[in-house]
Amino acid sequence: MTLFERMLKERGDHMLERTAELCRIPSPSGYSDVIIGEIERELLSLGYHPQRINKGGLTCDVGGSAGTGGTLVVSAHVDTVGAMVNFILGNGHLHLAMIGGVVFANLDSENCVVRTRDGREYTGTLQLDEPSTHANGEVRTRVRDMWSVEVVLDERVLNDEDVRKLGIRNGDYVFFDARPVITPAGFLKSRHLDDKVQCAVLLEYARWLKDTGKVPARHTVLQFADWEEVGHGGSCGLPADTTAFLAADVGIVGRELSGNVYTLSIVAKDSVAPYHYGMTTELMNAAERAGAPYVMEVFPERYSSDAMAAIRAGYDVRTALFGPGVEATHGYERTHKDAVTATFATLIEFIGTV
Numbered sequence: 001m002t003l004f005e006r007m008l009k010e011r012g013d014h015m016l017e018r019t020a021e022l023c024r025i026p027s028p029s030g031y032s033d034v035i036i037g038e039i040e041r042e043l044l045s046l047g048y049h050p051q052r053i054n055k056g057g058l059t060c061d062v063g064g065s066a067g068t069g070g071t072l073v074v075s076a077h078v079d080t081v082g083a084m085v086n087f088i089l090g091n092g093h094l095h096l097a098m099i100g101g102v103v104f105a106n107l108d109s110e111n112c113v114v115r116t117r118d119g120r121e122y123t124g125t126l127q128l129d130e131p132s133t134h135a136n137g138e139v140r141t142r143v144r145d146m147w148s149v150e151v152v153l154d155e156r157v158l159n160d161e162d163v164r165k166l167g168i169r170n171g172d173y174v175f176f177d178a179r180p181v182i183t184p185a186g187f188l189k190s191r192h193l194d195d196k197v198q199c200a201v202l203l204e205y206a207r208w209l210k211d212t213g214k215v216p217a218r219h220t221v222l223q224f225a226d227w228e229e230v231g232h233g234g235s236c237g238l239p240a241d242t243t244a245f246l247a248a249d250v251g252i253v254g255r256e257l258s259g260n261v262y263t264l265s266i267v268a269k270d271s272v273a274p275y276h277y278g279m280t281t282e283l284m285n286a287a288e289r290a291g292a293p294y295v296m297e298v299f300p301e302r303y304s305s306d307a308m309a310a311i312r313a314g315y316d317v318r319t320a321l322f323g324p325g326v327e328a329t330h331g332y333e334r335t336h337k338d339a340v341t342a343t344f345a346t347l348i349e350f351i352g353t354v
Helices: 003-023 033-045 160-165 193-212 277-290 306-312 337-351
Strands: 057-063 071-077 082-088 094-099 111-115 121-128 149-153 173-176 187-190 220-225 242-248 264-269 294-298 318-326 333-336
Touching (some): 057 193, 071 193, 242 306, 277 318, 277 337
Parallel strands (some): 264 294
Antiparallel strands (some): 094 149
């Protein structure tokens, strides 16, 4: 039995369940304290000593000897795309500002929560500004963007002053329902699998080390970063002796791409630059040793990772990128237990144990 097959049986279901739990915790870029607190508590319960990053996120040393090889950082990001209140309209509805690459067409008619600075929460729905098909013949063709959609609050408000009396103001975060669903066939559907699924993989790796008593073959630090969706998540917080940065993000599924929701994607190049040739090859070899289904990919424009943010910040590190195949990224996403477990088994094999 391969490592992939064994981990699929032993840990695949748990990783899907943990991912779903994380998806239920809102964490658009810049709003990470709640989910970081959840991850921190889990790591503390396992006996680790995680450290907070000032700008948001945390790191966790999971052991291993640095030796002459330096430290490997494996980084997943807790933040997601999202929105905040941009302007309160005269009719009491809310225009939104985008956070990261959110696509409002994918949020049409989705339920949401508006959270005020003092902690009050109000439910609502994102709707086209004229959503009735009987009143508006353009409902089917109208472009959904930040100017044509608005949040309709589930409150008795008739104008902007009524909304302000609720304590809502510009800059308040808006959280959309993630709606995670795990099917009997091993599929997980949810918003924000990017990158909650890799957060679950890293947590499972930390748990696996404790359960088995294994020690990483090299000094390894797990990073749970904020701000990836806006481009600078991996730009700080790395140990001084870091020599390698493995970005644990999602694989995309689409035309002229080889991956699917059953495979691990190992990325040779994204929209910024190629990843380190030797480290990427090591990752490919690890997948083969683990018996994990994988594909090699070149990701198109519009995709980058925290590894490239680290390079741009001036870190002298080797870089690689891998992740489970995820459909409909930045929308209502979908993956499968096979792809998640392939990622987990490859990570174990890539880092190695002593």
